Amino acid sequence: MTIPDEKNLVSKDGTAPLRFAYWVPNVSGGLVISKIPQRTSWDADYNRKLAQIAEKAGFDYALTQIRFTAGYGAEYQHESxxxxxxxxxxxxxxxxxxxxxxxxxxxxxxxxxxxxxxQLTEGRIAVNIVSGWFSGEFRAIGEPWLDHDERYRRSEEFIRSLKGIWTQDNFTFRGDFYRYTNYTLKPKPAGALPEVFQGGSSRAARDMAARVSDWYFTNGNTPDGLRAQVEDIRAKAAQGDNSPKIGVNAFVIARDTEEEARSVLDDIVAQADPDAVKAFGHEVKNAGKASPEGEGNWAKSTFEDLVQYNDGFRSNLIGTPDQIAERILALKEAGADLILLAFLHFQEEVDYFGREVLPRVRALEAQRSARTTAAPTAAAA
Structure with missing residues (x-):
């Protein structure tokens, strides 16, 4: 199958096409806490080639990771x-x-x-502001570990500061964490303002997204679970002047048959490193429990969910290209604007996704758009 020309992707009903991003494996160990062999590397040459494959395949974004210390299989980390x-x-x-x-x-x-x-790349850079979940990492590098909601207050000031510096001369800001007095940055970013992404599922994370972020990333979820988050954020955003778009995490296992795909998932989980998964689960669940409502990312994650760092298996993009395309459309209909993807063997699977899954997604988008626009006409007749 071939990917439709980009200029034809805007639906007749005005709905924007789904965007696709992939996790950059700039950290060793891949995107699963498992000892299963992976044809994925954290090194620069592998990742340059992967970026070129992803660009050709039709991906819009790549998301680099930030880690400072080893843990859960991430022995090596390149700075983001x-x-x-x-x-x-x-x-x-x-x-x-x-x-x-x-x-x-x-x-x-x-x-x-x-x-x-x-300036160097004609505006192709964006940022993902990570508020932090790994207290041990902060202690290791001598950084204070703030309370849960304080971390999000700091992140919000960080985003407000970034946007102010990028858009204003003589920028002045008075926050609890950052302060500026008549600061002017030149040159400013080229073209449109760099997009600001953030993640998190706690009340503080969602409220921050509603107020200041351009994009909100959520962990993997079912369409119904995602819809509830989207409705919550949009209701909060409607109280102000911000309209964040939504990205959802997913781990893709696309194979010629569903049996093959499910077998790969079973092998990943069967070969999981139980001590590392439990340690990761303990750390991230404690971070979420520290929120006032006692819930955040990973609050309801099972052992299997935690094998993929961001609950990617829960989005259920596991099966044949046709099945995966249908499930991606269900996530879009639940409110997703972007799907953030991880794979076991990145280079070949990103290429396969671009050839076999993405064209099916575009075809389904076009079909559903045509049905939506035809329905009022038929009713009027």
Whole structure:
């Protein structure tokens, strides 16, 4: 199958086409906490080639990860902003989302880094503001570990600072974490403002997204679970002047038969590192329980869910290309604007997704758009 021309992707009913992103494996161990063999590498050459494959396959974004210490199979980690620039230098269309962690980063440094990369790449850089869940990592690098909601208050000030620095001369800001007095950054980012992504499922995370973020990432979920989150965020956003778009995480296992795909999933879980999965689960669940409502990302995650860092199996993109395309459309109908994907063997599976799944998604989008626009006409007749 071939991918339709991009200019034809806007639906007749005005619905924007789904966007697709992939997790950049700039951290060793892949995207599952499992000892299953993976034809995925964290090194630069592998990732440059992967970015080129993803761009050709029709992906819109790549998301780099930020880690400072080893753990859960992540023995090696490339720094996210520098690595993002390397991927941008190897591509021409792909946007790269650099993960940035308030605490180790100050908005002044981040704003200048991203503005420079934007100038060098015609605006193809974005940021993902990560509020933090790994207290041990903060202790290891000598950074204070704030209470749950304080981390999100700091992240919100970080985002407000970034946007102010990027858009205003003589920027002045008075927050609890960051303060600026008549600060002017030149040059500012090229073209449109860099998009700001963030994740999290707690009340504080969703409220922050509703107020200041351009995109909200959520862990893998069913369409019904996703719909509830989307409705909540949109209701909150309607109280202000922000309209965040929604991205949902998913792990893809696309094979010629559903039996083959399910067998791969079974093998990933069967070969999971139980101690590492439990340690990861303990850390992230404690982070969520620290929120006032006692719930956040991973609050309801099972052992199997935790084998994929962000509940990617729960989105159920496991089966044949036809099955996966239908399930992707169900996520779109639940409110997703973007699907953030992970794979076992990244290069070949990203290529396969681009050839076999993405064209089916576009065809389904076109069919459903045609039915939607035809329905009022038929009713009027």
């Amino acid at each position: 902003v520098a690595f993002s620039h390397a991927l941008l230098a190897a591509t021409t269309r792909l946007k790269v989302i650099a993960a940035i962690l308030p605490g180790p980063w100050n908005p002044t440094l981040a704003a200048k880094q991203i503005a420079t990369i934007s």
